[in-house]
Amino acid sequence: MWRSGKLALVLSALLLDATAAVSAPWNYNFHAHELEKVPLRELQLGAINFLHTTDTHGWLGSHPVQKDYDADWGQFVSFVDQFKEHRLNEDQDLLVIDTGDKHDGNGLSDATEPNGIASIPIFNEMNYDLLTLGNHELYYEDRVILEYYSTAQSEKFKNKYVCSNVNFINDEGEEVTFGNKYVYLETPKNKFRVLALSFIFNYQMRNTRAKVTKPTLELEKPWFHEMLKHYNNTNIDLLIVFGHLPATDLDYQEINQLHDSLRHHFGHNLTIQYFGGHSHIRDFVSLDKRATCLQSGRFAETVGFLSIINLTTDKPIFSRRYIDFNKKSFSHHANVTESNLQTLKGEKVSNSINQLTVELSLNKQYGTVKENYFMFARPIESPNNIYNLIKNKILPSLQQDSNSDDPNYHYVIVNTGAIRFDLFQGPYTRATEFSVLPFNNTWKYIKLPLWISRQIENYLNQERIIATLSPPGITKLLKMQSDRPLECPFIKLPLLSEGYVTLDDFGCDGDDTLHNSQLIYPIPNVLQYNNIPHDFNDDDTTMVDFVFFSFLQADILAVIERIQIELGEDKETKRYTANDCLNYDAKSLQLLLREYIISDQL
Ligand SMILES: *[C@@H]1O[C@H](CO)[C@@H](O)[C@H](O)[C@H]1NC(C)=O
Ligand SMILES: *[C@@H]1O[C@H](CO)[C@@H](O)[C@H](O)[C@H]1NC(C)=O
Ligand SMILES: *[C@@H]1O[C@H](CO)[C@@H](O)[C@H](O)[C@H]1NC(C)=O
Ligand SMILES: *[C@@H]1O[C@H](CO)[C@@H](O)[C@H](O)[C@H]1NC(C)=O
Ligand SMILES: *[C@@H]1O[C@H](CO)[C@@H](O)[C@H](O)[C@H]1NC(C)=O
Ligand SMILES: [Zn+2]
Numbered sequence: 001m002w003r004s005g006k007l008a009l010v011l012s013a014l015l016l017d018a019t020a021a022v023s024a025p026w027n028y029n030f031h032a033h034e035l036e037k038v039p040l041r042e043l044q045l046g047a048i049n050f051l052h053t054t055d056t057h058g059w060l061g062s063h064p065v066q067k068d069y070d071a072d073w074g075q076f077v078s079f080v081d082q083f084k085e086h087r088l089n090e091d092q093d094l095l096v097i098d099t100g101d102k103h104d105g106n107g108l109s110d111a112t113e114p115n116g117i118a119s120i121p122i123f124n125e126m127n128y129d130l131l132t133l134g135n136h137e138l139y140y141e142d143r144v145i146l147e148y149y150s151t152a153q154s155e156k157f158k159n160k161y162v163c164s165n166v167n168f169i170n171d172e173g174e175e176v177t178f179g180n181k182y183v184y185l186e187t188p189k190n191k192f193r194v195l196a197l198s199f200i201f202n203y204q205m206r207n208t209r210a211k212v213t214k215p216t217l218e219l220e221k222p223w224f225h226e227m228l229k230h231y232n233n234t235n236i237d238l239l240i241v242f243g244h245l246p247a248t249d250l251d252y253q254e255i256n257q258l259h260d261s262l263r264h265h266f267g268h269n270l271t272i273q274y275f276g277g278h279s280h281i282r283d284f285v286s287l288d289k290r291a292t293c294l295q296s297g298r299f300a301e302t303v304g305f306l307s308i309i310n311l312t313t314d315k316p317i318f319s320r321r322y323i324d325f326n327k328k329s330f331s332h333h334a335n336v337t338e339s340n341l342q343t344l345k346g347e348k349v350s351n352s353i354n355q356l357t358v359e360l361s362l363n364k365q366y367g368t369v370k371e372n373y374f375m376f377a378r379p380i381e382s383p384n385n386i387y388n389l390i391k392n393k394i395l396p397s398l399q400q401d402s403n404s405d406d407p408n409y410h411y412v413i414v415n416t417g418a419i420r421f422d423l424f425q426g427p428y429t430r431a432t433e434f435s436v437l438p439f440n441n442t443w444k445y446i447k448l449p450l451w452i453s454r455q456i457e458n459y460l461n462q463e464r465i466i467a468t469l470s471p472p473g474i475t476k477l478l479k480m481q482s483d484r485p486l487e488c489p490f491i492k493l494p495l496l497s498e499g500y501v502t503l504d505d506f507g508c509d510g511d512d513t514l515h516n517s518q519l520i521y522p523i524p525n526v527l528q529y530n531n532i533p534h535d536f537n538d539d540d541t542t543m544v545d546f547v548f549f550s551f552l553q554a555d556i557l558a559v560i561e562r563i564q565i566e567l568g569e570d571k572e573t574k575r576y577t578a579n580d581c582l583n584y585d586a587k588s589l590q591l592l593l594r595e596y597i598i599s600d601q602l
């Protein structure tokens with residue numbers, strides 16, 4: 001999977017003798033016995049500094065079985081306050097930013113109805129200077145309403161919440177701005193004049209309470225041109241564009257199109273700082289001499305740091321760092337001891353998280369996971385790959401509850417994106433279940449000719465436009481891995497934990513913590529199991545039950561139509577519609593996985 005020229009290098013990095021002195025690529029010279037006190041890479045503070053989170057997806061309660069991410073939201077709140085107090089000089093400003101996706105991924109958000117009703121107030125304890133929404137805030141009407149009233153319109157954030165290209169549809173059916181189209185502010189210390197805009201990618205959903213406009217089209221609207229009469233390159237020092245779009249967008253280049261438009265309107269001399277999200281990776285892109293974009297990972301594993309060391313010069317210097325979301329990194333960068341990290345306010349936030357965890361019974365243990373199962377850090381053929389487990393151990397156990405008189409042959413198909421997190425060795429709790437399988441998919445089925453059913457998996461896996469069926473970010477991670485330059489070899493040192501060894505436009509020294517490289521392996525869009533006997537004699541009229549996740553309905557119908565057009569000339573054709581998609585009465589994937597873990601105890 002690496003270019004062959006790189007292989008020798010990869011191997012030499014993997015084979016590094018742990019007792020040998022290691023220099024490249026860390027710019028540190030240390031011996032193995034010193035690794036435990038390997039210094040964290042420092043933050044380089046500037047005139048203006050930023051801390052950034054994105055795609056937290058409800059992960060407010062730390063990562064119980066992962067020491068590298070052992071800080072909770074209370075400790076994060078403490079970190080930011082301690083950082084302000086102990087690290088910032090009189091001439092250094094700080095802005096704290098979030099770029100959305102606060103649902104789906106953790107029981108703290110997902111075990112309540114409506115989703116997020118208890119987690120959003122905890123999230124909002126962070127004193128964000130700028131915040132916005134992601135696509136997960138727009139999935140259902142109840143979430144849109146919650147986001148609008150609890151956050152966008154709240155006393156605390158009503159002057160900080162920005163959605164340039166999303167409107168809210170109010171109770172009267174009128175379209176109103178979701179928070180602010182833009183915010184103008186002056187930084188407290190340097191009095192930098194800052195204009196902030198925020199865009200989500202062109203996410204088109206069926207939702208009666210919100211409307212998204214493609215970013216570049218939004219810039220054609222009157223409000224934007226009215227704004228330019230007041231705020232433009234003659235009277236601002238910095239344009240901040242934060243939002244729920246990826247820093248690297250290999251498929252649509254939305255951020256690049258947006259950047260071209262903004263350069264057209266603001267000229268080439270203005271510094272523009274972007275903060276991105278959605279694809280769940282650590283990333284940093286240099287868009288031009290005066291514009292960069294930082295993206296800060298996912299799931300409260302990362303706090304992104306960015307500084308512009310001298311903003312109002314011809315050649316501003318940018319510096320970025322990905323901080324591991326743990327107490328060690330937080331206390332180090334705030335320059336306090338670990339025991340002094342927590343503030344009174346942070347303590348309160350931590351307490352309310354613990355209380356919520358108890359109220360929602362998230363620590364309720366169902367069983368014990370015997371080994372680690374990774375999404376893409378192990379090849380899909382590996383027994384330690386979670387998709388391998390789902391395909392070979394879990395999907396075969398699916399059975400229709402009723403209708404048992406009719407021993408139908410069936411196919412069952414799920415999208416890999418439905419699995420959101422690695423399954424780690426240790427207690428299997430209600431919280432684990434929410435983090436691995438956060439979506440409330442139901443099973444549906446269509447009675448379908450076998451010859452069509454046989455093709456669907458291939459079609460779904462080959463279809464490029466249906467990339468959203470797989471977990472976010474994987475395409476970019478694979479590309480980064482295969483393009484890894486000589487200066488940035490993979491790292492394998494037994495004393496370091498496996499983790500992020502990020503490669504971005506500034507090189508491979510962005511992570512604050514040294515880790516072993518976690519290699520990434522490709523995964524398909526969908527996984528399938530079927531119980532058709534190998535020697536089955538198909539005469540084109542055989543019908544089977546084609547079972548699928550409700551999320552896949554539109555894609556399955558589209559693919560069936562294509563298969564009929566491309567392969568069905570000589571066959572009788574029926575047009576399949578939503579009316580043919582029936583409920584399949586069977587245990588949820590969550591329950592099937594839970595039962596497997598419990599049965600695997602002996
Ligand atoms: C830029 O803003 C200034 C100050 O508000 C205003 O006087 C000027 O007309 C604006 N320029 C444009 C091209 O709108
Ligand atoms: C942009 O900066 C360059 C270099 O300082 C300067 O020569 C040029 O006049 C500036 N352009 C504008 C439009 O301000
Ligand atoms: C900006 O800061 C960098 C790093 O401190 C320095 O090397 C550079 O000269 C500065 N540029 C200007 C124009 O002040
Ligand atoms: C950390 O604090 C100590 C004093 O407690 C101070 O001497 C040192 O300069 C500080 N370090 C940073 C990076 O601010
Ligand atoms: C999932 O739950 C939401 C409410 O939180 C509901 O609106 C939606 O219909 C459910 N989806 C499925 C597939 O059951
Ligand atoms: Zn996300």
Ligand SMILES: [Zn+2]
Binds near residue numbers: 135136277
């Ligand atoms: Zn997203």
